[in-house]
Amino acid sequence: MTATKRSKGATKRRQPLPVRKWAGYFVKFVGVAAGIMALWVVTVLISDVQWRPLAVTQYALTSPLVYQEETQLDDVLQGYMGKSLFFLDLLELNARLEALPWVRQSSVLKTWPGKLTVTLTEHEPVAFWNGEDVLNSEGIPLSRPMAELKLASLQGPENQSAYVMENYLQFAKIFREQNVIVEKVAMRSRGSWSITLRSGIEIFLGEKEVLERSRRVVKFMNSNVFGLDNIKYIDARYPNGVAVKLQDENSLEVKNDIAA
The missing domain is CATH 3.10.20.310 (membrane protein fhac)
Structure with a gap:
């Protein structure tokens, strides 16, 4: 009886399960999760605690x-x-x-x-503006400050505050030659200008060449023809002169040929 021969080919060895590998992954996962949980717990516990080194006192x-x-x-x-x-x-x-x-x-x-x-x-206050605000040195209207101020009063269109202030500063400089203080300056909506001096004299300058006309008024005041205390207002809207209204008279006294 012939014996049956067994094949001598290599026998495939069965691989063991990767228990250690998966155990390592599991340990790492648990560690990360525990770390996240611990961080969350600490955050909750100290959320109401504010760390303020060297607090401002x-x-x-x-x-x-x-x-x-x-x-x-x-x-x-x-x-x-x-x-x-x-x-x-x-x-x-x-x-x-x-x-x-x-x-x-x-x-x-x-x-x-x-x-x-x-x-x-x-900010530096320069003048009152439209009875409510105060202009700073840039002509910007600000709310009235806490200090008591003695300033000139300016009036004009709301969007013309810087322009009105610029002209006021020019008027103030011109009348300072006569040692006169400008108390009020008004620019009407149509561009007409008027000035009120601290003495109460009102000056009408019109719409054009207002600085030149104000210089003409100063020259007239220097002449002191009627006496400044007797003048109610001066109208400088004439080409080469001024009209003067006196305190005790109804008529106008016109002074012509006054160079600007």
Whole structure:
């Protein structure tokens, strides 16, 4: 009986399951999940805790305020008390201070360990505007400041504040030659100008060549023909002269040939 021969080919060995590999993945997953959970727990626990190293406790002005209301300044700065001096945004703070009505420029310095040193430059008031506001040196209307002011009163179209102020400054300079103070300047909607002096004399200049006409008025006043105390108003809307209304008379006295 012939014996059956077995094949001598290689027998494929069965691979063991990758238990260690998957166990390693599982451990890593559990570790990451635990870390995320721990971070979340810590975040929840300290969410109401504010870390404020070197908290701001006070502030000081380098010079006293003249026009800006101090309570408005306090309202802004009090919002920064208790905040960390490290993380305080000076750009934001300066912008908020410069948004106050009479603060032109702000500079805040951090003074260790917990103080803000505030330097403010205020707007310069020039004249009252339309009975409500005050013009600054740029002719911008601002709300009336806290200080009591003695300024000239200007009137004109709302969009002409800078132009009216510019002419007022010219008028004030011209009449200063006569040691006279300009109290009021008005520009009507159609462009006609009038001036009122502190003495009460009203001056009508019309629409054209108003600076030249104001110089003509000053020359007439220097002549003192009627006496300034006796004049009610001066009308300079004539080509080469002025008309004068006296306090005690109904008629006009016309003075011609007055060069500008």
